[in-house]
Amino acid sequence: MSFATAGFVAFFAALFLLYYAIPKKHQWKLLLAGSLVFYWFAGWRCLVFIGVTALSTWFAARKIETLAASQTEALKAEEARRKEAGDPLTKEERKARKAAAKKVRWRWALGCMLLNFGILAVMKYTGFLLSIVGVSFRGFAAVMGISFYTFQSMGYLIDVYWGKVPAERNFARFALFVTFFPQLIQGPISRYGDLAKSLYAEHGWNNRTIGRGALRVIWGFAKKLIIADRLAIPLKILTQKPDLYTGWNVALVIVLYAAELYADFTGGIDITIGCANMLGIDVAENFNRPFFSKNTAEYWRRWHITMGTWFRDYVFYPLSTAKGMLRLHKACSAKFGGFGKKITVYLTTLLLWFVTGVWHGAAWNFIVWGLLNGIVILVSQELEPLYARFHGRFPRLKPSKAYGIFEIVRTFLLMSLIRVFDVYRDVPLTFRQIGTIVTGGTAVRFGELGLSSADWIIAGIGIAALYAASFLNVREPARDRLVRRPFLAWAGATALIVLIIVFGIYGIGYDSTAFIYNQF
């Protein structure tokens, strides 16, 4: 099931009403049932997959926690024994025992990760890997949300292994964390420590909370159905026969895709978080005005935030602090001095972005996309002393508004350029297409891209509205202000719903329910 369907609206309406009708202590159980029903629409086979992940992770985490407790007890007992015998444990002996104990716990964590990342790898990447060795294989049917729920579960497992979060002893409660339906389609990727605070709590009816959530859901649908699905039409035409649309058409693709992906992805996230909020549950934000970023590093702190932080905490940091990496760093800095110190930083960063690219999809274009992001970040890092010198010469430039706007536009164009590897799907073709922006290509004919002039105007107004909203939301989300004035809130909601009904694209021939990230 995806969001922009009558089925989902009906499902959520029913769930919502039941949720506030039943005794509060059973609300989380209803959510679990609802999530399983939701997921069942994706296919009973998918339920098997998510079930295996939930069960194995719950079991492994409990085991790790139990081990940690018993190992600590055993060490304490040994310390007491040795002290009594007049031969106390030395610091080295204590460290060695702790390390050995950690190794046992690590084996459980590793086993669980191999199983679940293995399932993810096989389901998502078999086709791609086989194609590298020349075997053609269509690949397995997609398991909805497998990238999201696997990462969310593995994050929990690692948090338990690190002792950051207590293991969830109740399997049903844990299953809800894994299958929580609003997140199954496209995230956000939640942390157990955060989500658990509100997921299992008792939720009473609260006008403001529910109003805020509802406004957010409606806004999400508006973005999706008015803007994203409308822009998808010319994008499809422009990218399906790329040879016919070169030169400035490619520039148009770059800009349209930026707008379409933003509206689609943030729209879906708005629906996700809005639904969760309507159920009284707090979910982490996934976007923070990303197109106002001044550099690539900042962009990745504002776009798909939960994915960025997941990769940072569970891939980037563990990789860079691994004993092997630290030893490599020592060897490189001994051999190559100042430059040598940077080698492991570059290696880790590029590995991170390689993995990020792979996560996005089983195709070369995603890998190239990921590496390009990594390269841009590293290059900006290297150019910093140069920038600092330049700004030293022109000190009034950096704080000026004009320069700020320059940085924002530059970052927007750069990120949008790299992002276009998503949309042409073939690496050499993408480079060729981009090349034609400079060398020239076919003319742009707005009238022949599947949208009438009225459609283009509506899309334009929609984008302007998004832009205005991001300014309105800076200090406080507009919906928070709206719910304090119920009449305005109702008026706004009604107006938006009317706009969605009148201007929404319910495409014939275009699957308006296929969110871009649905394949994940």
Add this chain to the structure above:
Amino acid sequence: MEDLLEILNEIAPDVDFSAEKALIDDKILTSIDIITLVAEISDVFGVDVPPEELVPENFNSADALWAMIQRLDEE
């Protein structure tokens, strides 16, 4: 402590590490700075910082960092 300040100043020369208390919260140190820092700490102090220690509480100030290094050395 002086060695630590030296490492920090090489990573981010414009920052006053004796005064700053929100190195992570105010995004003064980036994640790349952090892993560079951890690598240097390993080289200079022989202390390997495990990933679960990469939290704001340990990295928000030079003092917090120093306390973490000493604690990890002991454990």
